[in-house]
Amino acid sequence: MDILTPEEIVKSFESALGNNLSDSKIYQSEVAVKRNLFTSISLYVKPDSFRDAVKHICELQEYPHLIVISPSDRGDNVELIYHITIYYGQHLKEISLLLSVTLSKNNLKIPTITDMIPGTIYAEREVQEMMGVEVVGIPDNRRLFLPDDFPAGVCPWRRDETGPEEMLRVLPGRKGIQHG
Amino acid sequence: MVEELTKTSFTIPVGPVHPAVHEPVRLEVTVDGEEVVGADVFAGQVHRGIEWIGMNRNNPVQTVYLAERICGICSACHPFTFVLACERAANIEVPKRADYIRVIVAEIERIHSHLLWAGVAAHEIGFDSVFYLVWRVREKVMDLTEYITGNRNTKAMYMIGGVRRDITEEQFPTIREAMDYYKSIFNQLKTVFLDDITIKLRTRNVGILPKEDALKLVAAGPTVRASGVPKDVRQDQAYGAYADLDIKAITPDVITGKVVGDVYDRIIVRLLEVKQSIEIIERCLEEMPAGEILSEPKMVKLLTALKKADGSAVARSEAPRGECFHYVRMEEGRETLATWKVRAPTYANLMSIPVMVIGQQIADVPITFASIDPCFSCTNRAIMVKPDANGSQVLEKEELHRLSIEKTRRLEANLAN
Amino acid sequence: MGLNSFKRALWVYHLNTGSCNGCDIEILAALTPRYDVERFGIVLVGSPRHADVLLVTGPVTRQMEPRLKRLYDQTPDPKVVMAIGNCGIEGDVFHESYNLAGPIDQIVPVDVYVPGCPPRPEAIIEGVVKAWLKLEKPVEEKVA
Numbered sequence: 001m002d003i004l005t006p007e008e009i010v011k012s013f014e015s016a017l018g019n020n021l022s023d024s025k026i027y028q029s030e031v032a033v034k035r036n037l038f039t040s041i042s043l044y045v046k047p048d049s050f051r052d053a054v055k056h057i058c059e060l061q062e063y064p065h066l067i068v069i070s071p072s073d074r075g076d077n078v079e080l081i082y083h084i085t086i087y088y089g090q091h092l093k094e095i096s097l098l099l100s101v102t103l104s105k106n107n108l109k110i111p112t113i114t115d116m117i118p119g120t121i122y123a124e125r126e127v128q129e130m131m132g133v134e135v136v137g138i139p140d141n142r143r144l145f146l147p148d149d150f151p152a153g154v155c156p157w158r159r160d161e162t163g164p165e166e167m168l169r170v171l172p173g174r175k176g177i178q179h180g
Numbered sequence: 181m182v183e184e185l186t187k188t189s190f191t192i193p194v195g196p197v198h199p200a201v202h203e204p205v206r207l208e209v210t211v212d213g214e215e216v217v218g219a220d221v222f223a224g225q226v227h228r229g230i231e232w233i234g235m236n237r238n239n240p241v242q243t244v245y246l247a248e249r250i251c252g253i254c255s256a257c258h259p260f261t262f263v264l265a266c267e268r269a270a271n272i273e274v275p276k277r278a279d280y281i282r283v284i285v286a287e288i289e290r291i292h293s294h295l296l297w298a299g300v301a302a303h304e305i306g307f308d309s310v311f312y313l314v315w316r317v318r319e320k321v322m323d324l325t326e327y328i329t330g331n332r333n334t335k336a337m338y339m340i341g342g343v344r345r346d347i348t349e350e351q352f353p354t355i356r357e358a359m360d361y362y363k364s365i366f367n368q369l370k371t372v373f374l375d376d377i378t379i380k381l382r383t384r385n386v387g388i389l390p391k392e393d394a395l396k397l398v399a400a401g402p403t404v405r406a407s408g409v410p411k412d413v414r415q416d417q418a419y420g421a422y423a424d425l426d427i428k429a430i431t432p433d434v435i436t437g438k439v440v441g442d443v444y445d446r447i448i449v450r451l452l453e454v455k456q457s458i459e460i461i462e463r464c465l466e467e468m469p470a471g472e473i474l475s476e477p478k479m480v481k482l483l484t485a486l487k488k489a490d491g492s493a494v495a496r497s498e499a500p501r502g503e504c505f506h507y508v509r510m511e512e513g514r515e516t517l518a519t520w521k522v523r524a525p526t527y528a529n530l531m532s533i534p535v536m537v538i539g540q541q542i543a544d545v546p547i548t549f550a551s552i553d554p555c556f557s558c559t560n561r562a563i564m565v566k567p568d569a570n571g572s573q574v575l576e577k578e579e580l581h582r583l584s585i586e587k588t589r590r591l592e593a594n595l596a597n
Numbered sequence: 598m599g600l601n602s603f604k605r606a607l608w609v610y611h612l613n614t615g616s617c618n619g620c621d622i623e624i625l626a627a628l629t630p631r632y633d634v635e636r637f638g639i640v641l642v643g644s645p646r647h648a649d650v651l652l653v654t655g656p657v658t659r660q661m662e663p664r665l666k667r668l669y670d671q672t673p674d675p676k677v678v679m680a681i682g683n684c685g686i687e688g689d690v691f692h693e694s695y696n697l698a699g700p701i702d703q704i705v706p707v708d709v710y711v712p713g714c715p716p717r718p719e720a721i722i723e724g725v726v727k728a729w730l731k732l733e734k735p736v737e738e739k740v741a
Contacts, residue, residue, distance in 0.1 A: 119528065
C-alpha cells in the first residue's frame with residue numbers, strides 16, 4: 001500500500017466513482033513552529049454509491065480507522081458524515097477523510113458497512129436512535145444511549161417536530177431555552 | 181431439554197473503581213461454570229445530552245467549559261480538541277507559545293490519569309496498599325496542576341485562540357522539580373508493577389486482544405498499542421507542539437521483546453507513557469517560544485468573529501485513554517454551533533470487551549474490564565447485560581471483586597509452597 | 598459544644614447518578630494517605646443497608662432516577678444524604694437537557710450540600726463532619 005498525496009486520492013475516487021462523486025475539498029493547515037501539515041479531505045457522494053466509496057477506501061488502506069458518524073439536520077435533508085482516517089501508524093502521514101452522504105427526510109435509509117468495518121456498529125446504533133435514520137442490515141438493532149422508556153418518535157438531534165423539546169427538564173425558577 | 185448453561189449476570193464497576201463506588205455501567209456476562217462464554221455491554225446511564233446542549237443553547241465559548249465537564253479525569257483533552265476544531269473552522273491563528281503551554285497541560289494530565297489507573301488496577305487485583313501508595317504519589321502531580329492552573333481537576337486553561345493563563349519563567353523550577361521527583365521514583369514503580377510475580381501471574385495471558393481484532397474493531401490508545409499496532413495521534417497526525425517533537429508510539433516489545441496483547445502489556449504501555457510524558461514536558465520547557473498566549477483577548481470580539489464564521493472542521497487528539505475526536509460546523513449568523521459531534525476514546529474500546537472477556541474465568545473479568553481504562557462519563561454509555569431465558573441472578577460488585585481477590589490469594593499461597 | 602468524641606464510626610455509601618467522575622475522584626482522594634479519613638473511622642461500604650450517610654454525585658439522569666429512589670429506601674434510618682458537586686445541587690452546566698430527571702433534592706431530601714466543581718477533598722471532609730454532627734445531635738438529645 002503506497003501513500004498517495006491528497007490530490008492523487010481525490011483522483012482515484014473520481015475514477016472509481018465517476019459521476020457519483022458530487023464534490024471534493026482538500027483542507028490543509030500548518031502546525032506549530034516547524035509548519036508540518038494537517039490534511040483533511042471532504043468527499044461528497046450520492047447515497048447509491050455509498051458502499052462503493054467505502055469499498056474504495058478499504059482498497060486504499062487495509063482496515064481503515066472509522067471514528068464516528070456525525071449527523072446534521074439541514075432542513076429538508078439529513079447529512080451524514082462518516083469520519084475515517086487512513087495511513088495511520090506512520091509519522092505525520094495520517095489523512096482524515098470526511099465521507100458525506102445527504103439523505104432526504106422522506107427516505108432516511110442507508111446501508112450498513114459493518115461487514116467491511118466491524119467497528120462501525122456503535123456509530124450506526126447511535127445514528128439510528130438519535131437521528132431517526134434507518135440503517136438497513138444492521139446486525140444489532142438495540143438502543144445505545146437513550147433509556148428504553150424514551151418515547152419512540154423523539155430524535156434528540158433533529159431540529160424539527162421530532163426534536164426533544166418536550167422532554168426538556170426546566171428547573172423550578174429558571175426560564176427555559178433562550179436560543180435562536 | 182436440559183439447559184447446559186447456567187446463567188449468572190453481574191454488575192461490574194467501571195470508572196474510578198472502589199468497592200463502594202457504584203458506576204452507572206453494566207456488563208453482563210454469561211458463564212458456564214467458571215468460564216465466560218458470552219458478554220454484552222450496556223451504556224447510556226451517564227447520557228446527559230451534552231451535544232444537544234452545545235448545539236442549541238450555548239455559544240462556542242460556553243461550550244469550551246461544557247466540554248471540560250464531559251469527563252473529570254480527562255478534563256484537558258476534550259477542551260483541547262474542541263478549541264482545535266473551532267480554530268480550524270473559523271480560521272483563527274494560534275500563537276506558538278500557546279501551542280507549547282497546551283501540550284504541557286495535556287501531558288501533566290496524562291501522568292495523573294495513568295497513575296490513577298495504575299492504582300485502580302492494583303486494587304482490582306487485591307493489592308490495596310499499592311493503590312494507596314500510587315495515589316499518594318499522584319498527589320504531587322495534582323499539586324503541580326493546582327500550581328499552574330488553579331484547580332486540581334477542571335483546569336479551564338483552554339480558550340479558542342490560545343490559552344487563558346501563562347506559564348512564566350518563575351514557574352519553571354517548580355515544574356522541573358516535580359519532573360525530577362517522578363524520574364526518581366519511576367524505577368520503583370516499574371519494579372512494583374512489572375517485576376512482581378503475582379501481578380504477572382494475574383495479568384499475563386489474561387484479556388488478550390489479537391492484533392487483527394484490534395484493527396477491525398477500531399480500538400484506540402494504550403489498548404490498541406498493547407496489541408502491537410503503533411497508532412498514536414501525536415505521531416501520525418500531530419497537532420499543537422507535538423508536530424515539533426518526534427513522538428514515537430510505544431508498543432510493549434520495547435521491554436519484553438514480544439507482543440501478546442494482554443493486560444500485562446497494557447500496564448507496560450501505560451508506565452512507559454508516563455516516562456515519555458516527563459520527557460515531553462522537559463523538552464517543551466526548554467524550547468518554549470516567547471510571545472502572546474491568546475490571539476484575541478477581548479471576549480466580545482471573539483464571539484462576534486465566531487458568529488460570522490462559516491465552515492466545518494475536525495480535530496483529533498490523544499487522550500490518556502485513546503483518541504478523542506470532535507467535529508464542529510458553524511453557520512454564519514448562528515450564535516450556537518450548527519453541528520457538534522464528540523467521540524470519546526472509551527466509545528471505541530468498548531467494542532473490544534466481548535472479545536477480550538470470552539474464554540476467561542469470572543475472577544479475571546474485573547481486571548480485564550479495568551485494563552481498557554474505561555471512562556463512562558466520556559462515553560455516555562452504560563454496559564448492560566442481556567438476561568437469560570432462565571432468569572438471572574445479579575451478583576453485586578463486591579461479589580465479583582471478592583472473587584478476583586480470592587484468586588490472587590490462591591496464587592500467592594501456591595507461590596509460597 | 599460539649600462533644601469530646603464521636604460516639605459511632607461513620608459508614609458512607611457513594612452513588613454516582615451520572616456525573617463526570619470529577620467529584621468521585623475527589624471522594625476517593627479523601628481516602629488516600631494525604632487526607633486519610635479512615636483514621637477517623639469513616640469507611641466506604643459496599644451496600645446501602647450498612648450505611649449512615651449517602652454521598653450522591655451527578656445530575657440525576659433518567660436511567661438512574663429509580664435507582665436513586667430505591668437506594669434511598671434501602672438505607673436504614675437515621676441517615677443523612679449529601680449532595681456533592683454543583684451538578685447535584687442545581688444542574689450546573691447541564692441544567693436543561695432531555696435526559697435529566699432534575700437535581701438530587703427533587704428526588705430525595707438532601708441534608709448537606711457541598712458545592713464546587715469539583716469540591717476539594719477538604720470541603721468534602723467538612724461536609725461529612727457536618728453530617729456527622731447532624732446524626733449525633735438527635736442521639737444526644739434522646740439520652741439527655
